[in-house]
Amino acid sequence: MMTIQFDKSTQRIAAIDWLRGLVMILMALDHTSWFFNTSRIFADSVLLHETGNLFATDQFFTRWITHLCAPTFIFLAGTSIAVSNRQRREQGISDAVIDRELLFRGALILLLDLCAFSLIGGKVVLQVLYAIGVGMMLMVPLQRLGSRMVLFLSILILAGTELLLMVMWEPGSEVPLGLAVTFAPVFGEAYSVLYPALPWLAIMMLGWVFGERLMSKQSGLWPVERLLMVSGLTALALFWVIRSLDGYGNMFMYLEGNTLVQWLHVSKYPPSLAYALLELGLMVIILVLLIRWESFIGTINRNGPILVFGQTALFFYLTHFCVLAILRLVLERGSLEQTYWITLLVLIILYPICRIYRSLKWRHPRSLLRFL
Numbered sequence: 001m002m003t004i005q006f007d008k009s010t011q012r013i014a015a016i017d018w019l020r021g022l023v024m025i026l027m028a029l030d031h032t033s034w035f036f037n038t039s040r041i042f043a044d045s046v047l048l049h050e051t052g053n054l055f056a057t058d059q060f061f062t063r064w065i066t067h068l069c070a071p072t073f074i075f076l077a078g079t080s081i082a083v084s085n086r087q088r089r090e091q092g093i094s095d096a097v098i099d100r101e102l103l104f105r106g107a108l109i110l111l112l113d114l115c116a117f118s119l120i121g122g123k124v125v126l127q128v129l130y131a132i133g134v135g136m137m138l139m140v141p142l143q144r145l146g147s148r149m150v151l152f153l154s155i156l157i158l159a160g161t162e163l164l165l166m167v168m169w170e171p172g173s174e175v176p177l178g179l180a181v182t183f184a185p186v187f188g189e190a191y192s193v194l195y196p197a198l199p200w201l202a203i204m205m206l207g208w209v210f211g212e213r214l215m216s217k218q219s220g221l222w223p224v225e226r227l228l229m230v231s232g233l234t235a236l237a238l239f240w241v242i243r244s245l246d247g248y249g250n251m252f253m254y255l256e257g258n259t260l261v262q263w264l265h266v267s268k269y270p271p272s273l274a275y276a277l278l279e280l281g282l283m284v285i286i287l288v289l290l291i292r293w294e295s296f297i298g299t300i301n302r303n304g305p306i307l308v309f310g311q312t313a314l315f316f317y318l319t320h321f322c323v324l325a326i327l328r329l330v331l332e333r334g335s336l337e338q339t340y341w342i343t344l345l346v347l348i349i350l351y352p353i354c355r356i357y358r359s360l361k362w363r364h365p366r367s368l369l370r371f372l
């Protein structure tokens with residue numbers, strides 16, 4: 001029976017870091033497309049999509065494959081909270097210290113969105129770091145409820161958000177600030193909310209439940225793998241049912257034909273039930289495959305790019321924007337093919353930087369670097 005493999009120097013599970021590294025690469029592609037792709041598609045919401053618009057297939061799938069990023073990043077943030085908390089308790093660290101540091105890290109990540117990125121953009125823009133920061137702080141009391149209650153609440157939020165918005169939200173109308181920061185997206189002149197906190201918190205809660213289950217099975221991963229595979233296939237089956245019924249479940253975005261592109265055109269802003277089922281279903285199946293891969297080969301190359309990016313994910317996120325901004329000074333916007341080449345260049349530049357940062361973080365495990 002396979003046992004969980006930890007990196008001895010960092011107490012990390014390689015398969016999780018590989019998955020995180022893969023989605024960071026996809027995220028770099030999406031943001032490079034944002035900076036350089038003249039025909040980029042950005043229509044993942046009823047607020048952004050105009051009925052009848054046709055999508056170029058290559059542009060659509062370039063955008064669609066990156067949908068995996070945010071749910072995976074946030075799900076694994078929840079998993080990391082559970083795994084890290086369990087390991088630190090085993091080291092004798094008190095719950096009070098663990099909670100305080102989680103609150104601090106969540107607040108720090110939230111402030112990065114509220115200050116750094118909003119200042120650069122010229123207005124308040126609440127993006128994925130806002131959702132992660134708020135989620136981390138809320139996980140402090142939520143994890144006291146236990147796995148079953150957290151699982152129930154996460155499913156309730158994901159399944160019920162659209163019902164709530166049907167009552168409280170008229171797409172395109174003015175949105176109260178309280179609803180904007182919790183459930184409904186806003187694309188306004190004064191401020192924008194791309195990632196309202198609570199639907200994304202539900203995904204973090206699911207990740208935390210998985211982390212708790214993972215740490216309870218240290219004698220073997222087969223039960224976890226089986227649960228993940230069944231959960232992933234069930235999620236994809238439910239996605240198919242929701243899209244077939246073409247009613248509730250995709251945040252007021254309905255099928256405009258029976259093509260693959262239309263079926264995969266799901267709402268990310270806010271995340272619909274169809275979106276969550278599709279992306280989380282795909283994610284857990286990929287994770288099972290990576291766990292199987294790790295069981296066969298182990299962590300042969302600890303300096304592989306995917307592993308390095310996965311072990312420095314937040315630093316990668318912050319740094320890749322700097323690299324893109326510098327490249328924007330010397331490169332023009334252009335074709336989708338150019339976007340892929342520039343993405344490769346960004347990854348080549350980031351790799352040694354992330355390796356250096358990882359080494360510093362490992363050499364100084366109690367420094368402020370551990371929060372990034």
